[in-house]
Amino acid sequence: MNLNIALLAGDGIGPEVIDQAVKVCNAIAVKYHHDITWQPALTGAAAIDAVGEPYPDETHEICANSDAVLFGAIGHPRFDNDPSAKVRPEQGLLKMRQKLGLFANVRPTFTFPSLIDKSPLKRDRIEGTDLIILRELTGGVYFGERGRKDDGHTAFDTMTYQRFEIERLAKKGFEMAMKRSKKLCCVDKANVLESSRLWRETVQAMEKDYPEVEVSYEFVDAVAMRLIQWPKGYDVIITANLFGDILTDEASVISGSMGLMPSSSVGSKVSLYEPIHGSYPQAAGKDIANPLATVLSAAMLFEDLDLTQEADDIRRVVNKSLAEGIVTEDLADGGKAYKTSEVGDWLAKSL
Amino acid sequence: MNLNIALLAGDGIGPEVIDQAVKVCNAIAVKYHHDITWQPALTGAAAIDAVGEPYPDETHEICANSDAVLFGAIGHPRFDNDPSAKVRPEQGLLKMRQKLGLFANVRPTFTFPSLIDKSPLKRDRIEGTDLIILRELTGGVYFGERGRKDDGHTAFDTMTYQRFEIERLAKKGFEMAMKRSKKLCCVDKANVLESSRLWRETVQAMEKDYPEVEVSYEFVDAVAMRLIQWPKGYDVIITANLFGDILTDEASVISGSMGLMPSSSVGSKVSLYEPIHGSYPQAAGKDIANPLATVLSAAMLFEDLDLTQEADDIRRVVNKSLAEGIVTEDLADGGKAYKTSEVGDWLAKSL
Ligand SMILES: CC(C)[C@H](C(=O)O)[C@@H](O)C(=O)O
Ligand SMILES: CC(C)[C@H](C(=O)O)[C@@H](O)C(=O)O
Numbered sequence: 236m237n238l239n240i241a242l243l244a245g246d247g248i249g250p251e252v253i254d255q256a257v258k259v260c261n262a263i264a265v266k267y268h269h270d271i272t273w274q275p276a277l278t279g280a281a282a283i284d285a286v287g288e289p290y291p292d293e294t295h296e297i298c299a300n301s302d303a304v305l306f307g308a309i310g311h312p313r314f315d316n317d318p319s320a321k322v323r324p325e326q327g328l329l330k331m332r333q334k335l336g337l338f339a340n341v342r343p344t345f346t347f348p349s350l351i352d353k354s355p356l357k358r359d360r361i362e363g364t365d366l367i368i369l370r371e372l373t374g375g376v377y378f379g380e381r382g383r384k385d386d387g388h389t390a391f392d393t394m395t396y397q398r399f400e401i402e403r404l405a406k407k408g409f410e411m412a413m414k415r416s417k418k419l420c421c422v423d424k425a426n427v428l429e430s431s432r433l434w435r436e437t438v439q440a441m442e443k444d445y446p447e448v449e450v451s452y453e454f455v456d457a458v459a460m461r462l463i464q465w466p467k468g469y470d471v472i473i474t475a476n477l478f479g480d481i482l483t484d485e486a487s488v489i490s491g492s493m494g495l496m497p498s499s500s501v502g503s504k505v506s507l508y509e510p511i512h513g514s515y516p517q518a519a520g521k522d523i524a525n526p527l528a529t530v531l532s533a534a535m536l537f538e539d540l541d542l543t544q545e546a547d548d549i550r551r552v553v554n555k556s557l558a559e560g561i562v563t564e565d566l567a568d569g570g571k572a573y574k575t576s577e578v579g580d581w582l583a584k585s586l
Numbered sequence: 587m588n589l590n591i592a593l594l595a596g597d598g599i600g601p602e603v604i605d606q607a608v609k610v611c612n613a614i615a616v617k618y619h620h621d622i623t624w625q626p627a628l629t630g631a632a633a634i635d636a637v638g639e640p641y642p643d644e645t646h647e648i649c650a651n652s653d654a655v656l657f658g659a660i661g662h663p664r665f666d667n668d669p670s671a672k673v674r675p676e677q678g679l680l681k682m683r684q685k686l687g688l689f690a691n692v693r694p695t696f697t698f699p700s701l702i703d704k705s706p707l708k709r710d711r712i713e714g715t716d717l718i719i720l721r722e723l724t725g726g727v728y729f730g731e732r733g734r735k736d737d738g739h740t741a742f743d744t745m746t747y748q749r750f751e752i753e754r755l756a757k758k759g760f761e762m763a764m765k766r767s768k769k770l771c772c773v774d775k776a777n778v779l780e781s782s783r784l785w786r787e788t789v790q791a792m793e794k795d796y797p798e799v800e801v802s803y804e805f806v807d808a809v810a811m812r813l814i815q816w817p818k819g820y821d822v823i824i825t826a827n828l829f830g831d832i833l834t835d836e837a838s839v840i841s842g843s844m845g846l847m848p849s850s851s852v853g854s855k856v857s858l859y860e861p862i863h864g865s866y867p868q869a870a871g872k873d874i875a876n877p878l879a880t881v882l883s884a885a886m887l888f889e890d891l892d893l894t895q896e897a898d899d900i901r902r903v904v905n906k907s908l909a910e911g912i913v914t915e916d917l918a919d920g921g922k923a924y925k926t927s928e929v930g931d932w933l934a935k936s937l
Binding site: 310314315319323325329355356357360376377379381382383385387388389390391392393394395396397398399424425426427428429430432433436452455456457459460463464465477478480481482483484485487488493513 | 665674706707708711728733734739744745746748749775776779780783787803808810811814828834835
């Protein structure tokens with residue numbers, strides 16, 4: 236197969252973890268006789284520095300014409316504590332999601348047998364957890380009108396949802412639930428928010444099309460609690476952009492490490508694959524960041540292209556590296572800490 | 587001391603848990619020669635059923651003229667799955683917060699020595715946790731304009747903050763931090779939201795007035811994760827209404843039971859005390875709900891009236907009941923499960 240993959244390394248540890256995923260994909264390509272063309276492109280703070288824009292048109296062209304996008308991370312502390320910055324790396328991420336039509340962020344949460352005791356949660360609470368959060372990604376308060384009034388003393392953001400936005404996300408949720416254990420949970424704050432009431436009403440109206448799926452409706456505050464108390468209680472969760480942002484990061488603690496959790500963002504022709512961790516600027520350039528979440532994101536990429544064996548192979552070597560302790564310092568636990576690049580080399584070699 | 591306390595039992599298990607707190611307060615009154623006048627008043631679904639309004643004017647009069655309000659819980663499933671309901675119990679809660687000027691919700695999170703192993707989190711992660719989340723309670727997306735457009739196909743909510751709202755909340759946070767370990771964390775989503783940028787900017791400008799306080803700024807998604815990974819990393823957290831709603835419920839898992847966590851809501855003349863758990867309708871009327879969060883809320887009430895000994899006494903008997911296993915079924919763990927009323931009787935008697 237000929238694969239044309241846009242490569243957006245981004246900021247902080249982005250370039251380092253992306254490098255390892257590239258090594259792994261290249262090894263897969265050799266093994267299965269694929270031909271991968273990598274198309275590097277600028278994004279984030281790196282793109283602001285180079286061309287003054289966090290998601291340049293040229294980058295969009297490359298992404299839009301690719302078979303898939305592999306993404307590192309963006310964000311830089313220089314912008315975080317400067318509330319007045321006009322151009323921000325995150326704007327690039329949001330623009331990219333919108334322009335590529337990536338309305339659904341798929342974030343699986345699962346445990347790794349060899350790491351289960353690294354979780355802050357007790358083994359019996361989490362063993363066997365296998366849930367997917369489907370976060371709406373191109374709507375809600377992320378994309379509503381925002382601004383200042385009263386000489387800057389009042390600030391506002393608008394949380395808006397249109398019925399079709401909820402429907403297309405919920406449809407993916409129902410379909411996913413049908414392929415899994417037929418349980419769907421819609422998470423909202425319908426006791427306060429009108430947009431949440433539209434979510435609930437829209438999903439309720441779709442229930443009749445999926446009679447086999449058992450649908451529940453829960454408030455986001457309660458879910459923030461139950462997700463930790465009893466994650467096995469959930470299978471597929473659908474939720475709005477902001478709630479999904481919070482809950483997916485929260486759910487990542489279950490597995491014991493953010494450095495392990497992959498994600499995909501889908502919706503139109505081209506899909507995007509990225510680790511859920513951020514740009515982790517303190518570690519940038521040190522060759523210590525955990526590349527596994529990015530490598531596992533590449534596995535999702537192959538899976539979505541129906542290259543199941545390739546995906547399984549990647550997951551297998553990742554599990555092997557965990558079992559054999561070929562891990563970065565965040566997982567070393569007193570044992571030897573390998574460098575980011577060493578872990579990548581080991582994975583590529585072991586394929 | 588003469589105390590005039592408004593008693594808002596509310597819905598679900600509200601009346602049952604409130605009853606136990608009343609028993610405990612009455613026992614304290616006898617012991618310390620106080621004179622408590624209880625002023626029961628309607629709120630929530632109960633008030634809707636009785637007078638068509640979840641926070642009737644008469645209830646407000648009673649609250650506004652009291653020395654403090656003791657509150658149970660509100661909310662009823664009849665309304666949750668009816669997105670079109672015009673009058674909702676929660677509106678009563680929001681109206682009450684606003685009319686009483688309760689702009690700060692104070693939610694401590696701590697562990698109980700005898701319960702630490704009931705937490706889904708591992709002992710070493712949580713032992714010694716002692717943090718306070720100060721949630722803004724009368725602003726943000728809870729009180730902004732909301733509605734529908736396009737024949738009901740578009741719904742919107744507005745998240746608005748004014749500088750003075752952030753300042754008065756942050757001031758409480760700084761003051762609280764000064765009395766504790768001088769660490770304040772402002773939690774927002776300033777990489778996306780304009781209202782969060784106003785938060786960050788406002789708090790940054792206040793730093794110079796509290797040179798001893800070490801202030802950090804973190805994103806809500808990251809905090810949702812770190813709160814579980816390492817709760818001891820936090821001392822005083824200040825945050826917006828919606829973020830606080832989610833994070834405080836999430837934080838409650840640390841202690842091992844929502845049934846234990848008290849809260850106060852303060853801001854103007856009269857303060858309100860309530861358990862952080864909800865109305866738990868499935869348990870209503872069964873005499874099985876855990877009354878301790880409400881009893882501990884009453885302890886906060888005495889504390890705020892500078893009746894420190896009274897507060898300490900209550901906390902002492904609560905700890906004693908936990909240590910001796912005089913607990914409701916949620917904490918019984920195979921041992922004897924006492925009734926809600928039995929726990930209340932035991933506490934009152936043991937004072
Ligand atoms: C960087 C930030 C804008 C982004 C978001 O909130 O969507 C990130 O937290 C994520 O979840 O991908
Ligand atoms: C019932 C609901 C409106 C309320 C809130 O969201 O404020 C509750 O969750 C709380 O935290 O007191």
